[in-house]
Amino acid sequence: MLIPNRHYAELKDSYLFAGIAKKTKAYLENHPEKRLYRMGIGDVSLPLCPAVVRALHAAADDQASKETFRGYLPECGAPFLREAVAKHYAKRGVALSPDEVFVSSGASDELGDLLDLFDRSNAALIMEPAYPAYADANAMAGRNIVRLPSGKENGFLPLPTDNLEADLIYLCSPNNPTGAVFDREQLRAWVDYANRRGAIILFDAAYEAFIEEDRLPHSIFEIDGARTCAIEVCSLSKTAGFTGTRLGYTVIPKELERCGMNLNAMWVRNRTTKTNGVSYVIQRGGAAVFTEEGQAQIAENIRVYKNNAKVLMRALDQVGVWYTGGRNAPYIWMQCPNGIGSWAFFDLLLNRIQVVGTPGAGFGACGEGYFRFSTFGDPSDTEEAARRLTEFLGRI
Secondary structure (H helix, E strand, O other): OOOOOHHHHHOOOOOHHHHHHHHHHHHHHHOOOOOOEEOOOOOOOOOOOHHHHHHHHHHHHHOOOOOOOOOOOOOOOOHHHHHHHHHHHHOOOOOOOHHHEEEEOOHHHHHHHHHHHOOOOOOEEEEEOOOHHHHHHHHHOOOOEEEEEOOHHHOOOOOOOOOOOOOEEEEEOOOOOOOOOOOHHHHHHHHHHHHHHOOEEEEEOOOHHHOOOOOOOOOHHHOOOHHHOEEEEEEOHHHHOOOOOOOEEEEOOOOOEEOOEEHHHHHHHHHHHHOOOOOHHHHHHHHHHOOHHHHHHHHHHHHHHHHHHHHHHHHHHHHOOOEEEOOOOOEEEEEOHHHOOHHHHHHHHHHHHOEEOEEHHHHOHHHOOEEEEEOOOOHHHHHHHHHHHHHHHHHO
């Protein structure tokens, strides 16, 4: 008899964003005349930049001619894109060889697939609040999860302690959902801990393009020692608007070894077995992101989202609500007023002022009492949502 993976029964009944979608759908069915101001799910609202669109069109045209047609590409990524990513890192003083860069269909896919490299006996450390997929992917694999709580007292940036025991360590900086960012000394503490213990850091750098302060590293490989303990996963979804186009990359240094096995070589074997790679057209679009023109154009889009953050931050400052994030990240993590629970606060905002955010409880137990806003929305909608928030929060 076939036996299904019983670990799926350990998952919550409803994924966080499915629950939000269900509530908003029901509200609109009962109030069809209302308009919602959506600042919940972190999807982008601006289109792909012109340099990327031109590259996509040119690549599609390539596929229409026998002379330029491309079929299967190398499973680990086209050389032109792997080289472009390595050169991008070099501008920040991080030396990578192109064969340490693996092209993927996005960070979410890769963060789950990378678990193939590790034995199920390895415990995964997840600092909460956290992106729900970290815990869910490990639960599906039957892996023990160590939850490291964080809070207002440490700026939602916990550091390792001597009694902490974990083999896989998830770090996300800038963080989703809190928007908090590790500085160099804080990241060095995690790198030193991982090297002492022989652990591996899975570093989620999906939001690195939003960092504007020089003291804050964009990559864990800016920290000495990271090449022997870290894997970095990055995405073009928020950096360049590829949420609907799907493209990312993963960096696995050649020095990264455990028990006599080389993780870079293992990942080559995994990818060449389990994937046929990302399409030629999409990779050409991705390569355009790393051109001088592409970098200038995506910076303009990021400025729009960062201005949205400023608008929301001013609104919260005006009513004296505590929050973190916003400046170096596309998320704002606010404390719910008057001890209101996060789902109750969600319902209040939805029903009273038609503003949609994300309840902190959906990111783990210590997210209760907090609320996340995304800054990826339309600027005029963000202005109106901020106005409504100011009026509403000023009354309760």
